[in-house]
Amino acid sequence: MWNCFLRVMRHYVFKKKILYYGLLVFTFVILLHPDRNARGTYEFITKENIFHNLLKETATNFSSTAISDCDYYDVINDESTLPINIVEEDLIEGHRIRDGGEYAPLDCKPKFSTAVIVPYRDRAEQLRGFLVYMHMFLRRQHIHYRIYVVEQVDSRPFNKAKLINIGAVAAMRAGYPCLVFHNVDLLPFKPANLYACTKLPRHMSSSINKFRFVLPYLNLFEGAISIASKQFKVVNGMSNEHFGLNGYDDDLYSRLESHKIKLTRFEPTTSRYYMFSHQKQIKRQNKNILNHVKETMLIDGLSSLKYTEVAVVLHPLFTHIMVDL
Known part of the structure; x- marks a missing residue:
């Protein structure tokens, strides 16, 4: 009787160990391959529906001498990935990028014009690598684009949201119908992640290495x-009003939500980005701003934008807007 009891207990313990180690292995696999369950974390525009969801519009001041329209099927279905070490290289000769960081393909007529707006301060080496990489990346997409770098030159706390507003105003004055707001420490992996606007605002960097691509x-x-x-x-x-504050992204999300404008995304494998590691500045959130977005959005934003323009320089790879906030 006693021996029978011991055998039952050993069998029970053995099965419990198998279950325990099985769960460990399963967890380990998930951690190593987070993209396996990333597909189920959010809704996205499928590849076959991307082109129909794009806003096909070029800048009001843009014209092309090309005869045929650019074809985007190969871009959207491009499964290749650009190597990150491009940041350490130089642009190839004959890149045909105009002063101010503007480019358009010559062999076909693009359907999209995009202004890439980069809020910036004190990351010169990172900016150099970003510009080289992004021009190599964007030239593969057959779009008309221009890169704006908006630099805060005063000594006040960094205000990314206000710099974005300034860049957006400059781009809209130049007639760009599509705006891409871009951190300087992020690089897209796949050219299939088309830098054009969709009918709804799009979160482009939904799959970042820092967050294990989830x-x-x-x-x-x-x-x-x-x-x-x-x-x-x-x-x-x-x-x-976001001087030295986090929450500017939540502020924009709340503004869109109040107008019943939803956001959209591409699938996780298309939306992959590499984030450079750097020393993070300690920032705080102003709950008062976020809690009263609906009440203040009409009087706080583009309509109340005030700043001193120090200089605008057309560099070979970007339009440099230097401002004092």
């Missing part, structure tokens, strides 16, 4: 985002 939470709307100029005007841009 979207941390559904309302995240930061890093690299695209939005039509008309939609950015509708919500009055972003708040100008």
Whole structure:
């Protein structure tokens, strides 16, 4: 009787160990391959529906002498990945990038014009690598684009949202219908991640190596985002009051939500980005701003934007807007 009891207990313990180690292995696999369950973390535009969801519009001041339209089927279905070490290289000769960081293909007529707006301060080496990489990346997409770098030159705390507003105003004055707000420490992996606006604002960087290529939470709307100029005007841009603060992305999300404008994404494998590691500045959130977005958005944003323009320089790879906030 006693021996029978011991055999039953050993069998029970043995099965419990198998279950325990099985769970460990399963967890380990998930951690090593987070993209296996990333597909189920959010809804996205499938590849076959991307082209129909794009806003096909070029800048009001842009014209092309090409006869045929650019074809985007191969771009959208491009499964290749650009190597990150491009940041250490130089642009190839004959890149045909105009002063101010503007480019358009010569052999076909693009359907999209995009202004890439980069809020910036004190990351010169990172900016150099970003510009080289992004031009190599964007030239493969057959779009008309221009890169704006908006630098805060005063000594006040960094205000990313206000710099984005300034860049957006400059781009909209130049007639760009599509705006992409882009952190300087982010690089897209796949050319299939088309830098053009969709009918709804798009969170482009939903799959970042820092977060193991998994979207941390559904309302995240930061890093690299695209939005039509008309939609950015509708919500009055972003708040100008986020000096040294986090939450500017939540502010924009709340503004869009109040106008019943939803955000969209591409699938996780297309939306992969590499984030450079750097020393993070300690920032705080102003809950008062975020809690009263609906009440203040009409008076705080593009309509109340004030700053001193120190200089605008057309560099070979970007338009440099230096401002004092």
